[in-house]
Amino acid sequence: MLKLIDPGDREFEFTEGDFHCVRDLVQRHTGIALGEAKRDMIYARLAARLRKLGLTRVSEYCARLRTGQDRHELERFRNAVTTNLTGFFREPYHFSFLREHLIERMREAGHYGKRLRIWSAGCSTGEEAYSIAMTLRETIPDIDQWDVRVIASDIDSSVLNKARRAAYPIEAVAEIDMPKVKRWFRRGKGANEGWVRVVPEITRMVDFQAFSLNGIWPHIETLDMVFCRNVTIYFEPETTRRLLHRFDDVLRPDGLLFIGHSETLKGLHDGYRLLGHTIYQRG
Structure with a gap:
């Protein structure tokens, strides 16, 4: 059970006004809407930054961030407050559907061409993006003759660094079928015992980029699919609505x-039809 922090036991002063200030900064820089239940989590994450900077009050930290001049600290702030929960082949019915869709797509390659662009939006440490790439390789026999790219983005630069390394504790693959593990991962030896690394034929399919879904996007080619899973649960409805309409600009009809x-x-966007549980098609 989570033990709530008694305000009297806090190392740093953290007033009601401080929490509202932090909440506003989080909303502005990440699009995430923090509820009251996140107060202790936010305090715990910011306390490490205050110790590092030699500050004694959260209000001092807020004042520093509000100037907008310390870009490095703003990045550390975003990294501290964003929640990163992911896993390989999480919500497996999505990957079963993806596989069936790809089989149909191969039948229609003459119409669509051998080109695929898929975006893992809010990719965290990369498991989702690599799961997509693995599914593509497992399903399309001549994939090396296709023009395929998986774009993977996140606001948190620290998790992207982990994603690019493509190394994970062996527990991360415990629920994956052994043939799949043997095909797509290499076990570490010696100092790397207890770790696995995604094979190069998968990692080279994924392009990791750091940007906010609620900020300025780089140029994105027309996409065939967007995976934006368990991201908007942290957003206000209006923020989610704006994001969905921005997807219209990059997702094929x-x-x-x-x-x-x-x-x-x-209630957020009526331009998509439901194909399966939490799977939608534009148009």
Whole structure:
């Protein structure tokens, strides 16, 4: 059970006004809407930054961030407050659907061409993006003759560094079928015992980029699919609505959108039709 922090036991002063200030900064820089239940989590994450900077009050830290002049600290702030929960082949029905869709797509390659662009939006430490790439390789026999790219983005530069390294504790693959593990991962030896690394034929398919879904996007080619799963649960409805309409600018007219199991488009965007549980098609 989570033990709540008694305000009297806090190392740093953290007033009601400080929490509202932090909440506003989080909303502005990440698009995430923090509820009251996140107060202790936020305090715990910011306390490490205050110790590092030699500050004694959260209000001092807020004042520093509000100037907008310390870009490095703003990045550390974003990294500290964003939550990163992911896993290989999480919500497996999405990957079963992806596999069936790819089989159909191969039949229609003459119409669509051998080109695929898929975006893992809010990719965290890379498991989702690599799972997509693995599914592509498992399903398309002549994939090396296709023009395929998986774009993977996150606001948190620290998790992207982990994603690019493509090394994970062996527990991360415990729920994956052994043939799949043997095909797509290499076990570490010696000092790397207890770790696995994704094989190069998968890692080279993924392009990791650091940017905010609610900020300025780089140029994104027309996409066939977007995976934006368990991201908008932290957003206000209006923020989610704006993001969905921005997807319209990059997703092909019949493109697919995969969202998280606790998310919905209901009341937010009527330009998608439901194909399966949390799987939508534009148009």
